[in-house]
Amino acid sequence: MAFSNFIGIVLGFLVIFLTITMHSANGSAFLSTEGxxxxxxxxxxxxxxxxxxxxxxxxMKAIVxxxxxxxxxxxxxxxxxxxxxxxxxxxxxxxxxxxxxxVAEKLMDPELRYGADLLVSGYNAEDVRRLMETAAxxxxxxxxxxxxxxxxxxxxxxxxxxxxxxxxxxVMLANFESDMSKVGSGMAIAMIATFYGLVMARLVFMxxxxxxxxxxxxxxxxxxxxxxxxxxxxxxxxxxxxQDALDSYMDPVHHQDLTxxxxxxxxxxx
Numbered sequence: 100m101a102f103s104n105f106i107g108i109v110l111g112f113l114v115i116f117l118t119i120t121m122h123s124a125n126g127s128a129f130l131s132t133e134g135x136x137x138x139x140x141x142x143x144x145x146x147x148x149x150x151x152x153x154x155x156x157x158x159m160k161a162i163v164x165x166x167x168x169x170x171x172x173x174x175x176x177x178x179x180x181x182x183x184x185x186x187x188x189x190x191x192x193x194x195x196x197x198x199x200x201x202v203a204e205k206l207m208d209p210e211l212r213y214g215a216d217l218l219v220s221g222y223n224a225e226d227v228r229r230l231m232e233t234a235a236x237x238x239x240x241x242x243x244x245x246x247x248x249x250x251x252x253x254x255x256x257x258x259x260x261x262x263x264x265x266x267x268x269x270v271m272l273a274n275f276e277s278d279m280s281k282v283g284s285g286m287a288i289a290m291i292a293t294f295y296g297l298v299m300a301r302l303v304f305m306x307x308x309x310x311x312x313x314x315x316x317x318x319x320x321x322x323x324x325x326x327x328x329x330x331x332x333x334x335x336x337x338x339x340x341x342q343d344a345l346d347s348y349m350d351p352v353h354h355q356d357l358t359x360x361x362x363x364x365x366x367x368x369x
Contacts (some may be wrong), residue, residue, distance in 0.1 A: 101166055101257020105166045106223075108302070112302065116190075130292070134295050135295055138296045141259035142252050142255050157245040158249050158307070160245075161311040165306060169313075169322075175321070179324060180328075183331070183341050184341055185338075185360045186332060189343045194297060203219050206369065214227070214326070214329035216323050218333055224331070224333040224334040225330070227330045228329075229312070232323060235323055236319070238318070238319070242315045245287040248309040253308065257297050257300050258296070260293035261296070264289045267289025268289050327344065327345065331345075338360070
């Protein structure tokens with residue numbers, strides 16, 4: 100779990116709840132089934148009319164995954180660099196055929212497996228780098244499409260809140276002379292729908308879009324590091340050069356001493 104994101108969600112709704120309870124003797128006035136139905140139903144209907152259902156479903160999953168940690172961070176990147184340094188020693192010691200047999204065929208990570216397949220196929224470094232960077236960009240574009248859905252929903256939720264305001268005003272004015280008991284409920288719907296729309300836009304949809312985009316940028320960064328690593332192996336660079344080149348992608352505080360891998364050159368890291 101990403102605790103900072105979780106704390107942000109809790110804090111956002113807690114501030115609203117405390118503000119309501121501190122300044123209102125009747126907190127139930129902020130609960131409106133009609134207003135929630137109008138805002139949420141209208142927002143989802145607009146999204147389904149604007150995007151394929153598959154992307155809308157992915158956007159909903161992105162909301163749930165706001166509180167999950169990114170798949171790739173400094174620790175996973177350090178592991179990747181360790182792999183490439185180990186593979187550099189192994190290839191110089193045992194050759195590409197042994198690398199294919201003992202490493203490439205056993206990789207489960209799809210990005211690593213793709214790069215290893217390009218490497219053992221004999222492509223030159225420039226081709227390996229170009230193909231993997233193209234794969235990184237297309238994956239980023241594909242995986243960030245749900246952000247457009249979430250941004251669309253963030254824009255439409257306040258709009259449907261305004262629709263709720265208009266509906267409430269019509270109800271209030273229609274009963275202004277005939278049935279004054281319904282004036283209050285009409286005014287409540289008018290105000291609360293806009294409130295719901297703004298809260299959902301700013302505390303759910305927009306944060307989820309930003310969170311998804313940041314996570315996918317981290318995945319793309321890692322994929323570029325992998326592209327460089329496999330290109331360096333294709334150039335038959337030394338393991339020391341591979342480490343120095345890949346360390347340039349990292350903050351200096353995350354640089355590692357990997358000299359111990361030289362003694363384990365017959366045991367490649369998977």
